[in-house]
Structures are given as C-alpha cells and as structure tokens.
Amino acid sequence: MLKTNVGGIDRILRIVVGLALIAGFFLNTEASMRWLYLIGIVPLATGLFSTCPLYSIFGINTCPMKKS
Template sequence: MLKKNVGGIDRTLRIVVGLALLAAFAFTQNLWFLIGIVPLATGLMSSCPLYSIVGLSTCPMKKDAEA
C-alpha cells in the first residue's frame, strides 16, 4: 500500500485541477489535457510517487502519544 503524503489542501487542488483538465479534454479533444489523469489519481489516492522520491509530504504530522 502506498504511504499517504498528500494533505488536505494539496489533495483538493489536485482533484480540482485534474477534473478541470479532463473537462478541457472533453471539450477540445486535445490529447495534452489527458495529463489531468495524473493529479486526479494522486489526489484520489492521497499519495504522490514524486513526493516519495524527494522526501516531501503535505500531510499533517501526527503527534506521538506521550505516556
């Protein structure tokens, strides 16, 4: 399973941008707009392979429970 590394605002923006690009493809039939699949997929999965490679994360940090 992929580690979640895409947080709330980042996730929302990816989904919106992905849907907008796919809508543009539907209207124009320009194949370049199919790139919208990438941000849509990473937003829906809450995981970005590129973030994993470079060690980034926009997810809020979980606090360790102190005993």
C-alpha cells in the first residue's frame, strides 16, 4: 500500500478539479478532443486515496506531521 502523502487542502482541490474535468467530459459533448477531460480521473483518484505516486518520487508530503 502506498503511503499517505496528500494533505487536506491539496486533497480537496484534487477532488474538485477531478470532478470538474469529468463533468466537462459529459457536458461538452461537441468538443473534438473531449476525451482529454478524462485526465480528471488522475487527480480524482489521488485525492480520494490520499496518495500521489509523483509526490513519493519527489519526496513531497502535504500531510500534517503526526504528533507523538
């Protein structure tokens, strides 16, 4: 399982952007390259699972530190 590395505000923004792009796919039926809206699946999935593989590669973590 991947480590959680996406924090609160980052997570909310990813979910909103992902849902907006997927909504654009269904609402903009006349666009010639509307399949590009499906890229919204990526930020939606990373927001829902609170993990980002690119963050892991670059060592970024937007989650608050747990206090021991």
